[in-house]
Amino acid sequence: MNTTDTLVRKLTLNAGIFCLVAHSDAFLHQVEALKEPLQRRALVVDTAERLQVRMLRQSVQPGHLRVLFSDQNDRQFWQDIDSNRSMLNENRSVLLVVTSEAHQAMVASADNLMSSLGGAVIEARPRENIEAMIFAGKIREARLYAAEQTAMELGGLGRMLAPPTTKSRPASGGDHLERSHAWLREHRNEHRGRWVALLGDSLIGSDTGRKALQAVVNAHPSAHKILVSWIAP
């Protein structure tokens, strides 16, 4: 069960103040997935405004589960939350706060807030953070973060993010390749939507299925010189 699953379960069974500490803004993408299941169970308030925390005091209705999403992180915001936590708890309001690692210090610095959160703090695991960064296309950030984790925590992610390595080998191309290219330029319109296998300027085979053609190629004594190409429809 991943962090988001755990969080949904806890939010729908309980109320209170929850704090989801994420190490990257990329994790916000995953948190977006929380909103749909929660919206079926609760009034969900999205906020980027500190004022809305205060508005909760006025609009809160006892017995209603309220979920407040926010990525705010300034000290005043946390102090507002801290001063309102009794009201939020009593009225079954749930505060879901998404913050980045750099802002974790803000959470800790808010008086009494961490103790009131108690065991409800759910921290995204390193793997989930990295997957979220990859999903968001932030590969450089993911690599930097992964470098701080252990191999056991990373699993296959470490290999996935590892930069490619290169080494030279004896040339395996040659004139046969250029002759195959010449054949393609001349004949490709006759084979659109098919794989073709060429040995120099000779067509060894063509097929819409790659596996069927591969069997022909593998059995050929000069397979290493054969060029296989897909011709777009």
Add this chain to the structure above:
Amino acid sequence: MKRTTPSASWCSGWAEYIVDQPVNNHQLVVGVSCRIAGLPNIEHALLDTGAQWSLVGGELAELMAEFAEDLDQPIPYSTRFGRIEARAYRASVVLVASSGEDLEVEATVALAPDFRGPLVLGYRGFLEKVRVALVPATSQGETDWFGFGG
């Protein structure tokens, strides 16, 4: 066809590249020659610096999966046809030279059996550590050269 290979100090290998027909929105695509893990023959791949990851689809992905290291990770991939389900593998891909030396790249590749397009050599996990050059022919009958080096 003139066979004079260009020269560049960082280039370890040269081979002809082929420019495909215009496709759909009139973009030309560049095809280069490579070998992929476990298969004896040479493949044509699209050189695509705009692709986030290298991508292998269809039955070729199934063939390659037998010889590549499964990293047990989903890999996000969006194409112009929409989002596809892909899985990350680590595999050897060799850029084939007709002059100089081949370049073997241990790369991260997305395998997506449901994708019906061509083999794509993309930026992350592959091109990001390979120096490449395209030297187009300047007159009819000349060769379009693809140069590469590690």
